[in-house]
């Protein structure tokens with residue numbers, strides 16, 4: 001049996017209607033100029049602007065009306 | 071941990087067999103008295119594959135007569151779960167379809183009640199009940215790893231590595247919960263509160279083990295994972311607020327705070343790179359993903375209804 005060949009893994013992934021995933025170690029500067037180091041294999045950066053945990057996504061995008069989702 | 075207390079004739083005989091080591095082939099003919107008896111028996115048999123019991127011989131894990139009892143109980147549980155699950159069409163965009171199926175599901179929320187109205191004592195009940203799963207958090211899904219092809223396998227490991235603390239046992243999610251329990255004045259040891267776990271908790275636990283232990287149900291296990299992760303960030307935030315409102319120690323809130331952030335990542339991975347990749351490789355597995363996702367949501371509804379009813383509360 002042949003395994004399907006996995007495609008190359010992206011380091012940055014835009015999730016439709018949701019966050020931007022960052023794979024690996026990164027330092028993210030938030031809107032106020034503060035630096036945040038990633039501390040997981042994959043991190044989710046908020047793109048909707050409504051997360052209470054900036055710069056990270058906290059799932060709030062899911063309760064926004066469709067047109068306010070990124 | 072010690073073997074749990076029996077809750078009926080079947081569990082009485084199976085637990086007696088486990089603790090005495092005297093296992094008889096006639097065990098498979100004993101009928102459970104009801105759901106509680108069936109679920110605690112199945113839970114105990116599954117537990118032999120996780121951490122076992124101090125008062126049960128480890129070699130019983132693969133005893134054929136016990137496996138036969140387990141198979142009978144599993145068949146009934148699986149039939150029930152399948153019967154409850156509706157036919158769902160997720161559409162052409164799997165990730166969007168699964169997210170919206172999960173978002174549209176509406177049920178009572180224990181977290182909302184904890185945020186606003188629960189008493190300290192009610193939250194202590196809840197933590198004891200939740201401890202049955204949270205102290206083995208992500209363990210069932212670890213069994214799915216060897217059953218996957220490279221893409222979904224690497225993706226599941228990426229999520230699991232975070233659940234298991236990224237190489238640091240202090241950060242392991244189950245350990246964070248244990249520390250929260252200890253700081254709250256509860257027992258942090260694995261399975262400590264099994265005898266007071268309501269049948270809905272046992273069933274939630276057993277469904278996860280069922281899906282994870284059978285290779286043919288691997289997609290249901292991943293569908294369950296997707297629904298679990300995708301219903302965690304918001305409720306975890308409400309739990310954290312409720313815990314702070316009631317003056318619970320920071321260690322307890324820390325577990326939930328970690329899940330607000332981690333599960334906003336995990337839901338994307340579980341839906342897209344894990345379940346999504348499995349279904350992209352084999353589209354016939356979509357219904358199993360739905361079975362797992364629906365089961366997760368439905369069993370949590372049943373738990374929430376039972377918990378709120380026991381407290382004489384409603385989730386307004």
Ligand code: FES
Nearest residue numbers: 046047048057061
């Ligand atoms: S993108 Fe998820 S909260 Fe903003």
Ligand SMILES: [Fe+2]
Nearest residue numbers: 207233243329
């Ligand atoms: Fe977790």
Ligand SMILES: [Fe+2]
Nearest residue numbers: 299332333336
């Ligand atoms: Fe998670």
